[in-house]
Amino acid sequence: MVFYSTDSSKGRQLYTVDLSTRKLEQVTHQALPMNGEMVNAKGHNVYYQIKDSVFVTNIDSKQTKLVFVFPADFKASIATVNANETLLAGYRSTDAEREIYRLNPEKHDYFQKIYEARLPRTLFVIDINSGQMKPIFTDSAWLNHVQFSSTDPNLLMFCHEGPWHKVDRIWTMDVRYPNDKSKVRLMHKRTMDMEIAGHEWFSSDGKTIWFDQQLPRGTNFYVGGVNVKTLEEKKYKLTQNEWSIHFTTSPDQKLFAGDGGNAAQVAKAPDGMWIYLFTPEGDHFKSEKLVNMKSHNYKLEPNVHFSPDGKWIIFRANFEGETEVYAVKI
Numbered sequence: 001m002v003f004y005s006t007d008s009s010k011g012r013q014l015y016t017v018d019l020s021t022r023k024l025e026q027v028t029h030q031a032l033p034m035n036g037e038m039v040n041a042k043g044h045n046v047y048y049q050i051k052d053s054v055f056v057t058n059i060d061s062k063q064t065k066l067v068f069v070f071p072a073d074f075k076a077s078i079a080t081v082n083a084n085e086t087l088l089a090g091y092r093s094t095d096a097e098r099e100i101y102r103l104n105p106e107k108h109d110y111f112q113k114i115y116e117a118r119l120p121r122t123l124f125v126i127d128i129n130s131g132q133m134k135p136i137f138t139d140s141a142w143l144n145h146v147q148f149s150s151t152d153p154n155l156l157m158f159c160h161e162g163p164w165h166k167v168d169r170i171w172t173m174d175v176r177y178p179n180d181k182s183k184v185r186l187m188h189k190r191t192m193d194m195e196i197a198g199h200e201w202f203s204s205d206g207k208t209i210w211f212d213q214q215l216p217r218g219t220n221f222y223v224g225g226v227n228v229k230t231l232e233e234k235k236y237k238l239t240q241n242e243w244s245i246h247f248t249t250s251p252d253q254k255l256f257a258g259d260g261g262n263a264a265q266v267a268k269a270p271d272g273m274w275i276y277l278f279t280p281e282g283d284h285f286k287s288e289k290l291v292n293m294k295s296h297n298y299k300l301e302p303n304v305h306f307s308p309d310g311k312w313i314i315f316r317a318n319f320e321g322e323t324e325v326y327a328v329k330i
Helices: 095-103 107-117
Strands: 002-005 013-017 024-026 035-040 045-050 053-058 064-069 076-081 087-092 121-127 133-139 143-148 155-160 170-174 184-186 196-202 208-214 221-227 233-238 247-249 256-258 274-281 284-292 312-317 324-329
Touching: 002 035, 035 076, 045 076, 076 121, 076 143, 087 143, 095 107, 121 143, 121 155, 143 196, 155 196, 170 196, 170 208, 196 247, 208 247, 233 274, 233 284, 274 312, 284 312, 284 324
Parallel strands: none
Antiparallel strands: 002 013, 013 024, 035 045, 045 053, 053 064, 076 087, 087 121, 121 133, 143 155, 155 170, 170 184, 196 208, 208 221, 221 233, 247 256, 256 274, 274 284, 312 324
């Protein structure tokens, strides 16, 4: 597993942890701030950005290469690497949007302002082998949460960011057809006033996009899924306390997990501060509480992940006073 740590004389650096031995290794030794930790399992490479430059470091050899430098007139950020490690993708925002961030640094201040501004954002891909960059889609919307499919190297997911009850959020496009709006597809259209769908992610086989669904917001809670080809949907109901800031699926797709939430979150859950394991049963989840998070400050989102062998759930927490990474055995 790859993670960031600031426990270094050079500030934030990338490290690996061997999940079987828990041995740590420092992967990068960069002198300037880094952003992004896009890992490709195929090549054991991790991609990241420093200012206008994109780098790749091999996790095994620690060899680092420069991949791409953005032109001075195209300030942008990478966000994802595709399944066969041929493309990076990301987004470009405007100077006007960056000024909104500068003047309103807190999320509760900038979130509505950027949504209402309807400033253009551009999605792009970078060919890793040739170093060529190509804009692929522009819209006067807050295009965000850019993710390549876990299996299809040409399928890119992105969202229309903003207050979730105001946006049809989840979209995909085929990157082989740049600027072809017929290849841009809405994955889930809201069905009622105040419905929300968000925090979307691909299943391990790439066939399903899962998401947090509320019908309406803060009332009835589900984890929804949509087939990326047929748009056929299914959903699993959960309780107010079981709602989680983030959900995820196990590698074999038989289990789900959630990181819970405190009473200040959208579910207003009176007893929701848990790491949960969920087993689908018919149209709902059967839940198991794995970790009591009562001493955790949920301003730090735990962000659960299954280990590759499916035996552990890995998450962040600060309930011992510092931000650490923990694992709980299933």
